[in-house]
Amino acid sequence: MLLLAAPTHAASVLSIGDGDTITVTEGSGRIKVRLACIDAPETSQSPYGMEARRALQGLLPIGSQVTLRTKATDRYGRSVAEVLNGSSNINQSMVGSGNAFVYWQYISGCDRQTYSRLENDARLKGVGVWGVPGGIQRPWDYRRTRRGGSGVSSSSGASNSGRYRCSEIGSWSKAQDLLRQGHAYLDRDGDGEACETLK
Numbered sequence: 490m491l492l493l494a495a496p497t498h499a500a501s502v503l504s505i506g507d508g509d510t511i512t513v514t515e516g517s518g519r520i521k522v523r524l525a526c527i528d529a530p531e532t533s534q535s536p537y538g539m540e541a542r543r544a545l546q547g548l549l550p551i552g553s554q555v556t557l558r559t560k561a562t563d564r565y566g567r568s569v570a571e572v573l574n575g576s577s578n579i580n581q582s583m584v585g586s587g588n589a590f591v592y593w594q595y596i597s598g599c600d601r602q603t604y605s606r607l608e609n610d611a612r613l614k615g616v617g618v619w620g621v622p623g624g625i626q627r628p629w630d631y632r633r634t635r636r637g638g639s640g641v642s643s644s645s646g647a648s649n650s651g652r653y654r655c656s657e658i659g660s661w662s663k664a665q666d667l668l669r670q671g672h673a674y675l676d677r678d679g680d681g682e683a684c685e686t687l688k
Contacts, residue, residue: 502553507532508541508589511549511572513557523567524580525560526599528628529589530618533635534671537618537625544588544617548579555579560598571599584608587617590627622681626669634670655684 500513500520508529511522529545532538549555549572558571572579580599583589585607596604612619626634653672658664664684668675675683 497556497558499556502549502551505546508545521567523563523569525569525571526592526596527580527583527589528592530628531631534631535673541588548582581607587611587619661687
């Protein structure tokens with residue numbers, strides 16, 4: 490990540506990509522913005538990623554006038570910024586509501602103490618991702634798992650469609666890991682437990 494000075498500039502929200510990515514218009518240009526210092530569940534981490542996206546949509550309706558406090562440009566060319574809507578720091582709001590984790594690897598340039606306090610408060614209150622029984626996989630680990638494979642070989646459960654069958658997973662604990670990674674279809678009865686038959 491290339492660190493820059495922290496210029497502040499006004500923009501208008503054009504779209505919400507996921508729980509930590511937005512597109513804004515500034516003048517006649519469009520800017521893709523990655524919210525700094527936080528990491529929300531990926532949209533494919535069902536249902537948590539979509540919940541994070543909806544939370545961000547609620548905080549930043551299309552057309553909202555925002556101020557960007559730019560920290561860096563990432564390897565994808567996105568501006569990495571804290572997004573302010575009036576006096577609200579949206580990045581901090583996402584952490585405080587439990588809809589995003591503090592991205593400790595990239596916390597530099599943000600108020601570390603405030604982010605830490607907000608995440609700790611959300612965890613203690615059990616809100617958002619902190620209220621999920623057994624927790625969810627951190628987004629950075631989820632992305633790494635998806636890039637490097639799921640950790641379950643095709644001979645132990647993955648079909649050609651990328652879906653798993655309980656009878657082929659091998660253990661109840663592995664099924665719970667897959668559920669936390671977003672394989673919600675493994676929990677057929679919706680009780681928060683995957684593949685009860687493997688117990």
